[in-house]
Amino acid sequence: MNEKVDVLIIGSGASGAAAAWSLADSKMRILCLEQGDWVKPTDYPSNGRDWEARLFSDFAINPNRRARETDYPINDANSPIKVVNFNGVGGSTIMYTAHYPRLKPSDFKVRSLDGVADDWPVDYDTLEPFFAENDRMMGVSGLAGDPGYPFHQPPMPPLPLGKSGQRIGKAMNKLGWHWWPSDSTVATVDYEGRGRCINLGHCTPGCAQGAKASTDITYWPAAIRAGVELRTRCRVREITLDEHGMASGAIYYDAKGEEKFQPAELVIVACNGVGTPRLMLASQSGRFPNGIANSTDLVGRNLMFHPYAYTYGYVDEEMDGNHGPTLCLWSQEFYETDAARDFVRGYTFQINRGMGSIVEAISSTAAGRLPFGADHHAVYRRLLNHRLSLSAICEDLPEAHNRVTLDPVLKDPSGIPAPRIDYTLSDNSRKMMAHGIARATEALKAAGATDISTEAPIMNGGWHLLGTARMGTDPERSVVNGWGRCHDVKNLFIVDGSIWVTSGGVNPTSTIQALSLWIADNIKRRAADGTLFD
């Protein structure tokens, strides 16, 4: 048996890293178990000529395709949206677009404002200092003064507009629609040891120069310097309970495949909206036969993705192609609920740059746009670097039947049951996507684009894994309380996207991390004043 630690964090991604760093100043003994490896800068695809090919193999976003030893399989056959993630130090921040919007004030009051779902037990103003601290730690670029957001000042200037940004900006101005440079975790100036972005291309599969923030190069070095221990290649099988109904630690398999028990005073789960319910459901005991802290049968339910409606077209001049980070602008024109529409809530438009030469060829071949035979070359040259696109990232409302369970057959390499996803698109989401496609088509036409096509929902678009261990003040209707502590097990905390009450219509990483910092702050404060387990 390993030596007991004060705090055991399971998962080193966006939320686990932020919690580890924040808790480090408490001088508690903190250990993080991570199932994956450190990723070296030289590992990233942009180092090689085969950088696009690796998007379909060891750097594929879909773990079933990527199939590294450190991944776990996911049965997603019963979902039109497939889960995408990365397992390693930094988690899915290794493999995200670095698009970094915050939730908005209205997102925390969905029931009060729009009569659907539930309000959150925390609000924007409470989280604001943690958003700011997180922006500083991750290093955020952007432009202050967005009328679509409460004022905040990103520490670095925004990403360049580029050709595509200017073209779509002019179109949005013609329509009188909002657009703004995105908050992004790509460094635009030298920032705390990270060089400014030199535009290696789309940086979703990791950044070889370190301009894109992932927690392995932001929070983790600081946390480790402060004394936190991070153990890689440790795959946790279950969280254990003691005779008092408190979490006693976790059983995991180490790098050699040997079973170990790690005792802890406090356990924090940070494995994302699929990995966390998977682990909790697998942690069965006499007290919790259906999984730890699952007396309400809510663990795994209310899974929310963001259904993405992707609309694109081609213009008559060369755009940026794959040069530069893929996302540089957003539009919040259709974000807030509008009673004149046939759906509630709304969406953000993400405005994308183009694609690399291979991805354009594959995408256009799949769409039937790129012919076989002698015409191939001429058509391809009209497509390459001429693409403009917008994605509507639609708010997904919680529904109990959308859920994560344990697959009865499929297992990971350690023999731990794989997660199974059962998910259907709601009528509200379908209407929202249709609205987004119609508006995106207007914008693209205003930009002079032709050959307009769509993909909705984006199949490999399950980046955002939310809601499967929701927060709330009512223990009958939620898994964790208003500051991330499980109602059923008072020394068990969850800090990842599982605890979200609703999804908003933005990329969630900024808010996930701000929430994690806020929960860590609660833990420190309540541990100091003796109210942590009240």
Next chain:
Amino acid sequence: MPATPALTAAEARDLRAFAGTMIPASDRYAAPGADDEAIFSEIERSLGRDREDIGLALGRLSLLAGGAFADLPADRRLTVANELRAEGGAPLTALTRVILLCYYRDDRVMRSLGQEPRSPFPLGHVVEQGDWSLLDPVKKRAPFYRR
């Protein structure tokens, strides 16, 4: 990971013929075909985890051709290749993807497209800042988020 089983001689012949049908050489653009020796060698080395699907696609291609696809006359090859394409499916996706993955990273192809044949790192690329005055109308808007 176990080694990828090599293509049979018949499969390799049909795959090369299919690649050349899908992307033939072009004098106009100074571009090789996907059946070019160097490109095809790269394709054969890159089958990887798609080997099984590619075998299935080639099997179907052979059925549609009524024998070896490579033995068909050139005009008939294009018709049969398009028939396979119309059927769709994961094996076809794997087949076309491996051809495109190798073709569009060949130095000669990249140059014919006016692109530099190099990895993105360490030189990177230039993205212009653009005209930030375009944002002026948006800056004049009153805040419109709800509280």
